[in-house]
Amino acid sequence: xxxxxxxxxxxxxxxxxxxxxxxxxxxxxxxxxxxxxxxxxxxxxxxxxxxxxxxxxxxxxxxxxxxxxxxxxxxxxxxxxxxxxxxxxxxxxxxxxxxxxxxxxxxxxxxxxxxxxxxxxxxxxxxxxxxxxxxxxxxxxxxxxxxxxxxxxxxxxxxxxxxxxxxxxxxxxxxxxxxxxxxxxxxxxxxxxxxxxxxxxxxxxxxxxxxxxxxxxxxxxxxxxxxxxxxxxxxxxxxxxxxxxxxxxxxxxxxxxxxxxxxxxxxxxxxxxxxxxxxxxxxxxxxxxxxxxxxxxxxxxxxxxxxxxxxxxxxxxxxxxxxxxxxxxxxxxxxxxxxxxxxxxxxxxxxxxxxxxxxx
Ligand code: UD1
Numbered sequence: 001x002x003x004x005x006x007x008x009x010x011x012x013x014x015x016x017x018x019x020x021x022x023x024x025x026x027x028x029x030x031x032x033x034x035x036x037x038x039x040x041x042x043x044x045x046x047x048x049x050x051x052x053x054x055x056x057x058x059x060x061x062x063x064x065x066x067x068x069x070x071x072x073x074x075x076x077x078x079x080x081x082x083x084x085x086x087x088x089x090x091x092x093x094x095x096x097x098x099x100x101x102x103x104x105x106x107x108x109x110x111x112x113x114x115x116x117x118x119x120x121x122x123x124x125x126x127x128x129x130x131x132x133x134x135x136x137x138x139x140x141x142x143x144x145x146x147x148x149x150x151x152x153x154x155x156x157x158x159x160x161x162x163x164x165x166x167x168x169x170x171x172x173x174x175x176x177x178x179x180x181x182x183x184x185x186x187x188x189x190x191x192x193x194x195x196x197x198x199x200x201x202x203x204x205x206x207x208x209x210x211x212x213x214x215x216x217x218x219x220x221x222x223x224x225x226x227x228x229x230x231x232x233x234x235x236x237x238x239x240x241x242x243x244x245x246x247x248x249x250x251x252x253x254x255x256x257x258x259x260x261x262x263x264x265x266x267x268x269x270x271x272x273x274x275x276x277x278x279x280x281x282x283x284x285x286x287x288x289x290x291x292x293x294x295x296x297x298x299x300x301x302x303x304x305x306x307x308x309x310x311x312x313x314x315x316x317x318x319x320x321x322x323x324x325x326x327x328x329x330x331x332x333x334x335x336x337x338x339x340x341x342x343x344x345x346x347x348x349x350x351x352x353x354x355x356x357x358x359x360x
Contacts, residue, residue, distance in 0.1 A: 010100025121152025229255025
């Protein structure tokens with residue numbers, strides 16, 4: 001009998017993960033219902049990724065929008081349940097660690113539908129991070145755990161998951177990166193940065209509540225970044241929530257240039273062209289490792305340790321003095337990097353094979 005899956009995407013970091021999965025499932029003769037929860041809804045946070053990555057129009061759009069964590073999660077669950085009841089899929093496939101991930105996994109588990117989690121097993125061990133709650137609970141609700149890297153397997157085994165429920169599949173975001181590298185190379189960077197070709201700049205992305213919602217932490221970070229901006233321009237594409245802070249009067253240090261949120265191709269182009277990336281994102285730690293661009297992570301921990309042990313990432317925290325030391329060090333000695341195993345552009349195929357073999 002033909003397998004049927006419901007594949008869920010909701011927020012910006014999900015879209016580059018589902019992009020290769022839709023065609024890979026369909027090529028294997030599996031019927032896919034694509035669901036967009038609407039957690040992210042601004043064209044710059046959502047539509048641009050569907051357009052650029054050729055993701056087809058979702059079969060269901062839940063249009064939940066923004067709200068508190070509880071309300072957003074509840075709205076997604078309420079809107080998602082009837083779809084699972086109606087479509088009766090063999091699997092619900094969720095990716096990443098956003099509120100849409102945990103909400104849809106919980107609905108499926110309660111309806112007795114099997115859940116597969118793409119990007120299972122990642123752990124920051126920072127329970128104050130909403131994504132860490134989402135990761136742990138989603139894994140617990142999943143029948144098939146699909147970690148991108150061996151540390152994910154270690155974490156899951158240590159938590160008591162049976163080996164038979166875990167398949168190492170590699171990093172599906174790298175599939176998208178490899179497929180779009182040439183198109184990203186065509187992006188007119190100067191039109192985005194306003195800088196001449198080849199000019200040094202640092203790329204900054206900073207949006208985590210722990211960094212930008214606490215005025216003292218954010219001010220400390222902006223102070224350190226102002227120092228970096230004395231050495232080279234800092235390009236900062238801002239999340240709508242952070243833009244609102246500057247619009248409300250938070251002073252922007254000289255040399256830091258706010259950009260509108262960028263699409264996928266521009267994001268890759270900006271990373272590749274940067275002398276240095278400073279970020280609190282998860283995905284960008286991985287993309288810079290694949291691109292070989294130095295990355296300083298402005299957090300106290302990472303759930304993606306391979307980007308440090310094998311890649312270009314350094315976890316430097318939020319202390320301005322430590323950040324500036326790390327910047328000086330990175331500008332003086334560029335760290336060599338290796339691409340982790342199975343980050344090879346074929347993760348989507350392995351995910352499909354894992355779902356098929358666990359359906360028997
Ligand atoms: C979410 C994810 C986070 C991810 C980030 C990437 C969770 C718990 N967090 O955080 O892991 O790194 O996406 O962007 O799921 N907003 C808009 N337009 C939009 C979406 C949001 O203006 O299209 C504004 C709203 O004011 C909203 C705020 O951003 O209240 C936060 O959005 P939300 O989806 O709750 O979380 P993110 O911070 O985007």
